[in-house]
Amino acid sequence: EPEVTQTPSHQVTQMGQEVILRCVPISNHLYFYWYRQILGQKVEFLVSFYNNEISEKSEIFDDQFSVERPDGSNFTLKIRSTKLEDSAMYFCASGVSGSYNEQFFGPGTRLTVL
Amino acid sequence: AQSVTQLDSHVSVSEGTPVLLRCNYSSSYSPSLFWYVQHPNKGLQLLLKYTSAATLVKGINGFEAEFKKSETSFHLTKPSAHMSDAAEYFCVVSSDSNYQLIWGAGTKLIIKP
Numbered sequence: 001e002p003e004v005t006q007t008p009s010h011q012v013t014q015m016g017q018e019v020i021l022r023c024v025p026i027s028n029h030l031y032f033y034w035y036r037q038i039l040g041q042k043v044e045f046l047v048s049f050y051n052n053e054i055s056e057k058s059e060i061f062d063d064q065f066s067v068e069r070p071d072g073s074n075f076t077l078k079i080r081s082t083k084l085e086d087s088a089m090y091f092c093a094s095g096v097s098g099s100y101n102e103q104f105f106g107p108g109t110r111l112t113v114l
Numbered sequence: 115a116q117s118v119t120q121l122d123s124h125v126s127v128s129e130g131t132p133v134l135l136r137c138n139y140s141s142s143y144s145p146s147l148f149w150y151v152q153h154p155n156k157g158l159q160l161l162l163k164y165t166s167a168a169t170l171v172k173g174i175n176g177f178e179a180e181f182k183k184s185e186t187s188f189h190l191t192k193p194s195a196h197m198s199d200a201a202e203y204f205c206v207v208s209s210d211s212n213y214q215l216i217w218g219a220g221t222k223l224i225i226k227p
Contacts, residue, residue, distance in 0.1 A: 004157065035215075043158075043204065043217035056214065091158060103215065105150070105158035 002026045004106035006092050012112045013082055021077045021109045025094030032075045033093040033103060034067065036060070043091065049075065082113045116141045116207050118218035126224040127195050133177075135190040135221045137205030146208040147188045148215070149179055153201045161203070164188065175199070200225045 005024045013019050025032055034046040047057040049067050066078045075094070079086055089110050093103040121136040139147060149161040162173025169181040175198075179190045188205060205218040 009155075035217075042219050043215075045214040045216075048214075058214070093158075104160075107155065107157040 004092055004094055004104050006090075006106040006109050008109060009107065010110045010112070012114065015084055015113055016081050019079050019082055019111060021079075021090050021092075021111070023075045023077070023092030023094075023106055024073050025075055025092070026104055027073070029094035029096050029104070031055075031095040031097065031103075032067075032069070033095075034077045035091045035093065035105075036088040037091070037108075038085075038088040046077070046090075079111075082111075084113050087111055087113045116145065116209055116216045118205050118207050118216055120203075120205050120218035120221050122221050123219065124222045124224060126226060128226045129197055130194050133190070133192040133195045133199065133223065135203050135205075135223065137179075137188045137190065137218060138186050139188060139205070139207045140186060141207055144183075147179075147181060148206040148208075149173065149177070149188075149190050150204045150206060151201045152204065152220075158204070161190070195223075195225050197225050197227070199223055 007022045011019055032049040035043050036046055037043045045058050047061045047067055048055045064080050068076050089108045091108045092106040095103045117140045119138045127133055144166055147164040150158045151161050152158050161177050162171045162179055164171045164181045172178045177192045179188050181188050202220045202222050204220050206215045
């Protein structure tokens, strides 16, 4: 069964460094999402992406963050200058349509900022 | 604004006994509701969803949930727990203005042998 994959599973970085989190959505999906979960807190929506542009973003998704679909398979989240509070589990999701009924999630990338 | 409250951070049951994970929501309109499960080191998996059809929704692995509008609840149940059910469970409501999902804090289900 097709599934969303994410790499790396765990990333450790120094404060101020740039990180890129990678996701490979399910191949026929057109809608892509990033969520994050700070340890002990709720899962929070970051951004949705369709037709090569951001369709929605939350207030968390400030200028520090960017997303890209550099080729036909990858969907990336870049954090330009990491802060301690960016430490979290980041989940990628994809869907065939824009319906919230159909979001399929990856296993997550745990980002630790030191 | 929408919100989700999962009433228990941890639930512990013995194998073979019923499971009840409680969820209350607030929404300004008729929402769609979901339960997701996350096993250790795995992704988030959709267990079941309610989208204004039947109020009793059956999901995978023997789980079901009942949408009760009068109580604004969407509790998750299973008649008989199995060791493989040990995981974290998230109750989720759709946003009324866009395709965001609004998440509860999660309930960790512990199964005792």
